[in-house]
Amino acid sequence: MKLNEHLRNHRTVFILLFILICLWGTALEAQVPSGGKKISDELLGLFFEDINYAADGGLYAEMVQNRSFEYDPTEQQGWNPFSFWEYMEPGYSYGRIGVETSDPVHENNPHYMVVDAEFIGNYEEHEGQSGVGIKNLGFDGMVVKAGDIYNFSVFLKQLSNAPVTLDISLQGTDGTVLAENKIQSTSKDWKKYTTNLVPSQSRDTTHLVILATTKGKFAMDVVSLFPEKTFKNRPNGLRLDMAQLLADMEPKFIRFPGGCLVHGDGLHNMYRWKNTIGPIEQRVEQRNIWGYHQTAGLGYFEYFQFCEDIGAKPVPVVPAGVSCQNSGGTWRIGGKGQQALPMDEMNEYIQEVLDLIEWANGPATSEWGSKRAAAGHPEPFNLEYVGIGNEDKMTPEFEERFTMLYQAVKQKHPEITVIGTVGPFLDGEDFEKGWEISNKLKLPMVDEHYYIEPDWYLGNQERYDTYDRKKAQVYLGEYASWGNKLYNAIAEAVHLTAIERNGDVVKMASYAPLLAKKGHTQWSTDMVFFDNTTLCPTPNFYVQKLFMKNSGDHYYENVVNFSKKDTTLAASTVMDSNTGDVILKMVNAGKAPKNMEVNLSKFKNRVSKATLTVLTGDPEAENTFDNPDNVVPVTEEYSVDKKFMYSAPAMSLSVIRIKTKT
Template identity: 70%
Template sequence: MKTFFSQRLTCNSFQSLALLGICFLFPLTIQAAKGGKKISPDLFGLFFEDINYSADGGLYAELVQNRSFEYNPTERREWNPYSFWEYITPGFSYGKISVETSSPIHPNNPHYMVLDIEHVGHEANTPGLSGVGIKNSGFSGMVVKAGDKYNFSMFARQLSKEPIELNISLQTPKGKVLAETKISTSTDSWNKYTASLTPTESNDTVSLVVLATTKGKLAMDVISLFPEKTFKNRPNGLRADLAQLLADMKPRFIRFPGGCLSHGDGLENMYRWKNTIGPIEQRKEQRNIWGYHQTTGLGYFEYFQFCEDIGAKPLPVLPAAVSCQNSGGTWRVGGTGQKAIPMDEMQDYIQEVLDLIEWANAPATSTWGAKRAAAGHPAPFNLQYVGIGNEDKITPEFEERFKIIFNAVKAKHPEITVVGTVGPSPDGEDFTKGWKLADDLKVPVVDEHYYTDPNWFISHQNRYDSYKRNATEVYLGEYASWGNKMRNAISEAAYMTALERNGDVVRMASYAPLLAKKDFTQWKTDMIFFDNTRINPTPNYYVQKMFSANQGDYYFDNVIQKDEKDANLAASCVQDSKTGDIILKMVNFGSESKPMKINLKGLGNVSSKAEQNVLTGDAEAENTLENPQVVVPIKSIVKIKKAFDYSAPAMSLTVIRIKTK
């Protein structure tokens, strides 16, 4: 593992010397203190999977639901292409609507709405506009803010001779118009029309209304509404408040798009990255393995762009040419629904994997680099990691295909670190087989997953102490302690100090799942809960943030002394060699405060003041959407000596960040 634990800063000119035409180079190196060991600089990051409505209706900022009329009963029995659209005929108008497929914008987007306006009423006593149209209330209502801009777009083509006038508006449930604009169709070919809407007042239950006010017939598709204020103001971007909460964690990497979503519910449901790039009207939507719809509007380009925006390394996970073993409803550990891509199709699939690396890293003059550049990113994304497989059952079919893919990537792109998989559990048959395969192939990193109770995390803090060094490293890609109470979060904090202690063999770690929308949750343990207007960071979120935003790349033993017989106590000391900061983390899972002794001698000259963050509370305390501030970290500035005592509060995590001189 390559790590860098010093930063070379160069002073290449000074004004006083520049006047004499003299330039000196003064090297300044911030060295890690002696006596420790190098650990991974990429230890703590994020794992994003579209589960619990994390993407559409969540992190992805699109406000229209079923914008392309692609919903169908295979996703939900009650769903169809008309779902979440209401047919409206104000002013005693009449006509009809239909969903058709004969001449779509693109084969990947086969359905579109046809609006036939047979009569536009003109009753004198009818308030508001008359016409024939459709209305969409989004994901349980659209949230708009007064004075903010919202970007509307749609594709349309005339099916009748004359142009059709359309009124586009944002309306409350009682029909009050908060913003409106007009557009007119101009061609019998598919054409994109755009407009801007600025509401006069804020409201969280708005609907988008598209109303034809002249007779005629037209086809419509990809009817979209985005807040202009997305994260970093990106078009087709992310919900700003949710994205900022993730950015605040300062993760070193983001794993995406899953999880079980990656290898999918059967071969036809695999997440194929090429279907998720390019113009949104050309992307292929499909059923989500978690039982709802994914537009792929949040696709590979947006994932990579988000990683870049927050300074995280991308870690895309591609199927290992097999589907999820739980395909077909066999949702049990060790399910038997795994299907494998036929061997005569493997060369095409291998090329798909290699094309991703070219798309991410090749110059804009290459075939796939040009597609990235066309999307607005000429420079490479600097991809370093690629995951192959997700907690798969280690069958002969899996082993054969993983080996072919791994060897192909290693031969063509030795600079890429492949992350393998060792099944869904911390032990057992798949775990043993997965590790044997990794050892045989010398896979650089493998992905371990486990969800269990808090006591397991407390009692297994030595798990990685005995792992082989200078061999295959570990990515703990998914873990959680089955709950969002304080005791869950602090048990995870204790375990995370052990991950730092073993940061020479544990390359990366990420809690899972990340996001969950209220009333749309398939998984009960999540880091952040939200609805359309509110966000609830759990105690688990704060623990993850306190570690992730305070990472180091050098670990020191014996800086923090505690009662080694007390399993409820845990601690770690790391240094960030880029800043020189010394970071102490102290955990108490017990019900009473406990003493710890800190000795900073040998760590250089330290500042007399430090930033301290303490997360503590009742073991059963938890945050809610209604009250998200029950448990939050308390920040303060504290005095520091070379040696000092600290009393760790009951059920707490304390992080002290100390500057070095």
């Protein structure tokens, strides 16, 4: 009897809890005014591609360039395994160096340096360093800060009988020793050695010097120098200031590792995710399609980890079994064009894509989940999206291979949303054929791309208004307006208001490209320019950040009113149901201030105190390395009434964020 009473009491508690949860959910829904429509809550994110030295020498914090002696003349004219290294024999020492491949650390990393220190001069006699070794110039030098810790590592193999003592130092261009430590080779087999360097001075241009200070012969490979202060202090991590800049945007997702980089410059150059995981000495380095070297140090594990660290969903993109249609440089005579994997290799490649999903989401006990766990992440990454293909030429070979991949993923992993592709342009033959394939296969989402002049964005605000909501959703994976002036950014802001209005059919959108290093750009329009010391966000960046940080999940029409005939004006109104905030975005791409009427009547619980953020200035204004803050948004307190008139400044994006009572 007591047991029955006990069960009844527990049942009563569960029922009451269930009722309270239902009432709480109903109350939350009641806070969202009627008359709006649900839109994507992951609308705006980032697209990362290793273009413009965005990875090595950029976001990836490795300071040593050509750390594994794998640079090759096929990548750039004049490059070789010695590139960005200089031979040194100070103090009247002498010896020799060479690159060999007979017994590497790992078969995926075949080249290594051999140093033979035949004679070491007297340090005291020559009032400076004595030894035989090499100096690395870094990526346009190395920036160090006084008192910070820099983690050095190298693989060594002893080739002479006696151990060799190595002096590891950071030196200024004038030869000043800023930090110094010693290691000694002790093994006839490859062994990893580590030490720390703490500079006594800050310098913008520093070199890493490795000198044998005793006689002997040894091999070295995978020479690495990392600041200890990486993003989230992760080993093999990301440049702190740059990663934090991206994290502060609050993107909902990150697409990686690229666009054209993915399907590659020929089949041999396709980006294969398995080559980018595991210890860095086992990863496969290669030339990328943009004509320089990628170490794969920033690989799939690091991409997924960064997404998790900043709360963004990972959106990996894999090749669709074909290479880029521009392979071999088809814009030049003699280019090979799109190449397709032989059909007898497709089953193996399909399994490679399925293995990616298991690596990301499988338990630590599974074959590929165990590799993720071994890297330090036993929990799944909770992958939801996989892109297959990028801007591909819609050939029969592409369609056949894409179909095989899509059906295999759909059958094995119905929980994964596959994103297809509809070519590189906003219309045309590939676009039409891509949508035809999508409709035939009933794809859940397709990836549209377009780079176009800013005036197009002003005149085509209705692009997605008539898209069929019963067909695939759209991921606008790459877009920009060919320029980094304020006018370009404001034109893109106009487009983003239309994207929000159509957030029920446009699921995601990301500007491209993201990063570009000064002096190393292959693409003129980028979101953030940088060098080793300075980040230069563009006006385009600030538009993206304002939209990302002020996104919502419900859209409302006719809150902001103005003449629809004036294509220089645009606006959107969204509500974030998590916070209850109402966000108005008003864009004026004209040359004079213009009025917009605001009616907040449907938002009953609003408060009058709000914030106003405005990005405005001369339409020709840009941010430069000399003046990176030339165009930046300004935020102030602002009061709103149920109805009010807002005067939008010329060439501006205005964001008004309004709290509501809970």
